[in-house]
Amino acid sequence: MRVLVVACLSDEDAARRLHSRLRTRHPTEIHSPIPIEGVEPPPDTGARRLPRIAATAAVLAATVSLAAQYYTGELAYPVNIGGRPVNWVPYVFAAVALAMMCSALAAAIAFLRLSGLPDLRARVFAAERDCQRGRDWFLVSVEVGSDDCENVQREVAAFGGVRRVEVVP
Amino acid sequence: MAEAIHGTIEDFAVRPLRHDFGRGWRIAVAVAGVLVIVLIAGLAITFLRGIGSWGTNMPFVWGLDLASYSWWIGIADGTALLTALLVLWRAPLRLAVNRCAETMALAAAVCAGIFPVIHLGDPLLAWWTAAVPTSTGIFPNPLSALTWDFWAIIAHLITVATLVFIGVLPDLALLRDRARSCRARKLYGLLALGWTGTSRQWALHARAHRLVALSMIPFIFVMQTVVAMELAQTIVPDWHDSGLPVRLVISHLASGLALAFCFAGILQLVFGLHDEGEWKMLDQLGRLVLAAVLLSAFLVGITGFVEFLSPASRFDAFAAWTTSPAAGISWVSVLLSKVVPQLLWFRTVRLRPFWAIVIGMSIAVGIWIDSLAILIIGLEHDLLVQPGTIYVPTWPELMILFGSMGLFLLIALIFVRIVPIISIYETRASDEELVP
Numbered sequence: 001m002r003v004l005v006v007a008c009l010s011d012e013d014a015a016r017r018l019h020s021r022l023r024t025r026h027p028t029e030i031h032s033p034i035p036i037e038g039v040e041p042p043p044d045t046g047a048r049r050l051p052r053i054a055a056t057a058a059v060l061a062a063t064v065s066l067a068a069q070y071y072t073g074e075l076a077y078p079v080n081i082g083g084r085p086v087n088w089v090p091y092v093f094a095a096v097a098l099a100m101m102c103s104a105l106a107a108a109i110a111f112l113r114l115s116g117l118p119d120l121r122a123r124v125f126a127a128e129r130d131c132q133r134g135r136d137w138f139l140v141s142v143e144v145g146s147d148d149c150e151n152v153q154r155e156v157a158a159f160g161g162v163r164r165v166e167v168v169p
Numbered sequence: 170m171a172e173a174i175h176g177t178i179e180d181f182a183v184r185p186l187r188h189d190f191g192r193g194w195r196i197a198v199a200v201a202g203v204l205v206i207v208l209i210a211g212l213a214i215t216f217l218r219g220i221g222s223w224g225t226n227m228p229f230v231w232g233l234d235l236a237s238y239s240w241w242i243g244i245a246d247g248t249a250l251l252t253a254l255l256v257l258w259r260a261p262l263r264l265a266v267n268r269c270a271e272t273m274a275l276a277a278a279v280c281a282g283i284f285p286v287i288h289l290g291d292p293l294l295a296w297w298t299a300a301v302p303t304s305t306g307i308f309p310n311p312l313s314a315l316t317w318d319f320w321a322i323i324a325h326l327i328t329v330a331t332l333v334f335i336g337v338l339p340d341l342a343l344l345r346d347r348a349r350s351c352r353a354r355k356l357y358g359l360l361a362l363g364w365t366g367t368s369r370q371w372a373l374h375a376r377a378h379r380l381v382a383l384s385m386i387p388f389i390f391v392m393q394t395v396v397a398m399e400l401a402q403t404i405v406p407d408w409h410d411s412g413l414p415v416r417l418v419i420s421h422l423a424s425g426l427a428l429a430f431c432f433a434g435i436l437q438l439v440f441g442l443h444d445e446g447e448w449k450m451l452d453q454l455g456r457l458v459l460a461a462v463l464l465s466a467f468l469v470g471i472t473g474f475v476e477f478l479s480p481a482s483r484f485d486a487f488a489a490w491t492t493s494p495a496a497g498i499s500w501v502s503v504l505l506s507k508v509v510p511q512l513l514w515f516r517t518v519r520l521r522p523f524w525a526i527v528i529g530m531s532i533a534v535g536i537w538i539d540s541l542a543i544l545i546i547g548l549e550h551d552l553l554v555q556p557g558t559i560y561v562p563t564w565p566e567l568m569i570l571f572g573s574m575g576l577f578l579l580i581a582l583i584f585v586r587i588v589p590i591i592s593i594y595e596t597r598a599s600d601e602e603l604v605p
Contacts, residue, residue, distance in 0.1 A: 029367045029368065029369070030367065030368055031365045031366045031367055032366045032371075033339070033342075033343050033346075033366055033593075033594060034339075034366075034594045035368075035371035035372075035375070035594070036368070036371075039368045040368070041367075041368040041369045041371070041372035041373075042368070042369055045369045045372050045373060046373075047372045047373050047375075047376045050373065050376045050377055050380055051376070051380060054380045054384070058384075068300060069311035071308075072300070072308035072309070072310075072311055073308075073310060073311040073312060076307075076308050077307050077308060077310075087312070090311065090312045090317075091311060092391075093317045093320070093321065093391055093394070093395050093398070094311065094316065094317060094320040094321075096387055096388050096391040097320045097321050097323075097324035097325075097388050097391055097392065098320060098324060099388075100324065100328060100384045100385070100387055100388035100391075101323075101324035101327050101328050101384075101388070103380070103384045104327070104328045104331045104332070104380070104381040104384040104385070105327065105328075105331060107377050107380040107381050107384070108331045108334070108335055108377060108381060110377070111335065111373045111374065111376075111377035112362065114369075114373050115364075115367075115369060115370045115373050115374070116369075116370075117362045117363055117364065117370075118362035118363050119362070119363035119365075120358065120359070120362070120363045121363070122363045122365050124365050125363075125365075139365075
C-alpha cells in the first residue's frame, strides 16, 4: 500500500532543498502558491506538447470551417448562381475566429489534462490545511510504501524548516 | 522592503473580497442594477413592439444598435489585445492592469453579444445565424455578415473566458485555501478544480496561459474587421472604402486601451496605491493610449488626403464627414477622441489618475460618437433615398445603450468581488519563475 508523507514548510529554500533531496529516491512533488525558481518539473510533464496541440487544433478548426463554409455556400445551396468564382475571402473571418478559439480551448484542455485536473479529491487535500492558510506555505509530498513510511516521516521531520509532517493514506 | 510592498499589493488585491468591503461598492452595484433593469425594459419593448419602436427608418437602416455594437466590440478587442500583449511580454504593467483588462474584455464581449441578436428584428430566430440548417432545411449563407457576427462573438467570448480562467486559476486555489466559511471553500474549491500548485502544474500553466494569450491576437483583428466589413461590403458611398476596416480597427482599439487607462485611474483614485510603480504604470499606459490615438488620427488624415488628391465627387466621404448637415457629430468625436487625448503628451497629465479617468472616458465617448457619425453621415449620403429628416434615436434605443453600460458595470463589479483584482501569484513570483 502506498501512502503520502506531506511536510509543511514556511521557507521556499527549505522546501526546494527537501524536494531535491527526496526526489532521487521517491516520487516527490512540491506544492506552492507561487512557482518556485530552480524546481524542475517532472520529465514527463509534457509542457512542450502544448504548442503542438494548440497548433494542430487551430489547423484542424480552420480546415473544417473552410470546408463547411464551402459546402454550405457552394454545394448545399449555391448562392453564386451567376457563375462567379468561389470567393474565399469572406470565409476567412469565421475560419480564423474558429481556429483561434479551438487553439485556445485545446491549449486549456490539454493543460488541465496534463496537470491532472480536475482533481477535487487530490490526496494532498487530506493533510491538515492550517498550513495552507498562512501567507507563505510550501508542501512537499512524498509517495512511499507503507513499509518505508516511518523512516521517511522521521527523515522529513528532522529536516530544518519543516513545521509539520503528516501521513495521508 | 520588497516583501512589504508585496504584502501591500496583496492586501489591495483581496480588499474587495472582504465582507466589510466599502459602501461605495454597494452603491455602484445598485446603480448598475437599476441600469440593467432599464436594459431589460428596453429589450422588452423591442421584443414586444419590434424594431419599429426604434428611430431607424429608410434610409437610416442602422442606428444606435450598430454604433453600440461596434463600440462594445472595440472595447472588448482593445482590452483583450492589451491583456494578451501584457501576458506575452511579461510587462511589469500587467500586475496592475491585467485582471481589470481581462474583466473588461469579458464584460464588453457579453454586452456586444446583445446587439446582433436584437437588431435581427425577430430575436427568436437568432439561431438561424448558427451553422445548422434552418427550419427550411437551408444552411445560413457564409457570405452574410450575420454569420460572421455569430462566429466572432461566440469565439471571442469563449477565448476571453478561457484566458481569464487560466489566469485566475492559481488565485482561486489560494482563495480556497484561505476561505473561512465552508460555502466559500466549496465554491472556490470547485472553481479551482483541485489545483495544488505542483511544479508540473506551474510549468504547464505558464505555457498554456501564454498560448491562449497568443490565440487572442489574430482574431481580435479579425473580429474588428468583421464589424468594419459589414459596412465596407455595402454600396453606401461613405462605407464602401477599403480603408474603413483599418481605420475602425485602430480607433476602436484606442477606445479599449483608453477604457483600461480610465479603469486603472479609477482603481488608483479609489483604492489609493501611491508607490512609484503605480505612477509608472499610468505613465506607460498613457503613452500606449496616445500612440493608438495618434495612429487613429493619422488614418483619418490619410482618408482625407487621398480624397483631396482625387477628383471631386458628390460621393466624397470625407467632405460629407466634415461639412454635411450632420457633420457636427463627427467634429465632436474628433474633439473628444483626437484633440483631448493630446494632453497625454504632458507627463504630469499622464501621472494623474483624475486625468486618466477624464481622458479615458473622453476617448471612449468620442469613439462611440465616431461610430454613430460613420453610420448617420453615411446613410444620410445614400444613393437611392434622400432622407427628409436626420435619424434621431428613440427611448428604447437609448435605454438599451445605457442599460448595456449598466450590464458592463455590473459584471465588472461582481467580478472584483469574486476574484482578486490583481493577480496575487504574479506579484509574488519573479519573471524567471513565471516563464518556463
